[in-house]
Amino acid sequence: MRVRSEWSLVWIGAATFASSAAAQPDFEGFWTPRLERERSGQALIDELQGGVALINDTGAGELAAGDFAGLKLTPAAVEEVRRYNFADELKRENTCNAPTAAFLMQAPFPMEIYQSDELVVFKMEYFDLVRVVHLDGRPHPPQTAPHSRAGHSIGHWEGGTLVVDTTHLTSGTFMNNGFNHSDSLSMTERFRMSADGNVLWLVQTYDDPAVFEGTAARYMAWTRRPGEFVYPYDCDPSYGNE
Amino acid sequence: MQPGRVVLALLAATLVAAPGAAHHSFAVHFVADKLIKVHGTVSEFSFRNPHGVLMLTSDGDAAAAGAWKIETNSPNILRRRGWTETSIKPGDVVTVEGYPARDGSNFMRVYRVIYPDGRELVGQRPDPSVVNGDD
Numbered sequence: 001m002r003v004r005s006e007w008s009l010v011w012i013g014a015a016t017f018a019s020s021a022a023a024q025p026d027f028e029g030f031w032t033p034r035l036e037r038e039r040s041g042q043a044l045i046d047e048l049q050g051g052v053a054l055i056n057d058t059g060a061g062e063l064a065a066g067d068f069a070g071l072k073l074t075p076a077a078v079e080e081v082r083r084y085n086f087a088d089e090l091k092r093e094n095t096c097n098a099p100t101a102a103f104l105m106q107a108p109f110p111m112e113i114y115q116s117d118e119l120v121v122f123k124m125e126y127f128d129l130v131r132v133v134h135l136d137g138r139p140h141p142p143q144t145a146p147h148s149r150a151g152h153s154i155g156h157w158e159g160g161t162l163v164v165d166t167t168h169l170t171s172g173t174f175m176n177n178g179f180n181h182s183d184s185l186s187m188t189e190r191f192r193m194s195a196d197g198n199v200l201w202l203v204q205t206y207d208d209p210a211v212f213e214g215t216a217a218r219y220m221a222w223t224r225r226p227g228e229f230v231y232p233y234d235c236d237p238s239y240g241n242e
Numbered sequence: 243m244q245p246g247r248v249v250l251a252l253l254a255a256t257l258v259a260a261p262g263a264a265h266h267s268f269a270v271h272f273v274a275d276k277l278i279k280v281h282g283t284v285s286e287f288s289f290r291n292p293h294g295v296l297m298l299t300s301d302g303d304a305a306a307a308g309a310w311k312i313e314t315n316s317p318n319i320l321r322r323r324g325w326t327e328t329s330i331k332p333g334d335v336v337t338v339e340g341y342p343a344r345d346g347s348n349f350m351r352v353y354r355v356i357y358p359d360g361r362e363l364v365g366q367r368p369d370p371s372v373v374n375g376d377d
Contacts, residue, residue: 060366062267062268062269062270063269064269064270065269065270084263085263086263086266086270086271088262088263089263089264089265089266089267089270089271090266090271091263093262094262094263094264094265094266095265095292096265096292097261097262097263097264097265098265099264099265108319109316109318109319125318170261171261172261172264173261173264173265176264176265176267176269176270177267177269177270178270180261180264231318231321233291233292233318234290234291235291235292236290236291236292238288238290239288239290239292239293239295239313
């Protein structure tokens with residue numbers, strides 16, 4: 001009887017683990033951006049704490065020069081914006097200057113997601129960026145570790161929501177209008193899928209006290225398209241002017 | 243550290259921290275709520291990311307005459323709508339409707355390319371949210 005009881009506990013534990021694993025949604029597949037008039041994932045936005053500035057430039061939308069979504073920029077950022085020369089953007093040397101994950105995800109390009117218990121990989125079509133999210137409990141590396149356009153990402157599941165924390169991003173454009181985030185920006189992402197598995201929502205939140213006060217956020221959404229793939233981007237700098 | 247070296251170190255840190263100019267923004271460089279038309283003959287067409295480029299010699303009035311550089315949105319987006327490297331060829335006579343450059347130069351972003359027989363190649367739509375998910 002005692003043996004049966006212990007095996008029962010093991011069985012219950014295994015069943016609980018399996019249930020927990022099964023509860024995690026399967027994000028794997030091809031996803032193309034939804035260019036929405038009405039936000040189908042408004043519920044995810046509603047979970048933001050008060051005072052967060054929502055940057056409304058997702059997909060085809062873009063902010064004009066001088067529009068920083070209501071954020072209060074630090075004096076250093078104001079000065080950098082003042083010195084920014086938009087004509088330089090059309091030079092050959094800047095044609096393939098890709099954004100970081102803090103701006104790139106909102107661009108109107110599809111992505112493929114690969115998922116296991118320990119990793120989630122985002123293969124982005126835009127500028128061929130690949131993001132790796134570690135789910136094995138490791139911490140971020142030391143501050144002195146290399147920074148990159150993908151940064152270093154660690155994640156965990158909160159029920160059906162994938163929560164990703166990213167640091168170690170290089171400085172890069174934040175709104176594509178002369179305002180750059182710093183290389184100390186920290187980004188938190190909450191990914192959630194619709195009940196039918198056909199829509200994926202994301203809200204990114206950003207903290208970067210070197211260049212702006214408070215917290216900013218962006219909302220994104222994608223539609224699942226089985227059987228499709230991202231194309232290579234292979235940015236060609238010859239587009240630019242000399 | 244000597245004061246001069248401190249200044250040099252701070253200057254170096256600033257230079258390292260500042261990224262180069264970003265890939266250009268549509269909203270900053272083009273007028274999104276205005277469309278213009280240019281008619282002429284294609285001299286070159288390249289179809290590579292980040293933008294396809296159509297060089298057109300305009301036969302229009304004096305205001306639009308001369309050589310135009312006309313960019314498309316990303317070829318990756320357009321491939322999914324059927325565009326290819328040979329959709330437009332040198333020698334084609336076309337009308338291009340698009341969004342003018344803010345600086346008034348002969349530079350624009352394509353909304354659509356219209357052939358004499360009425361065929362159209364659609365680039366950046368005025369309201370992409372009309373069609374979810376494929377722009």
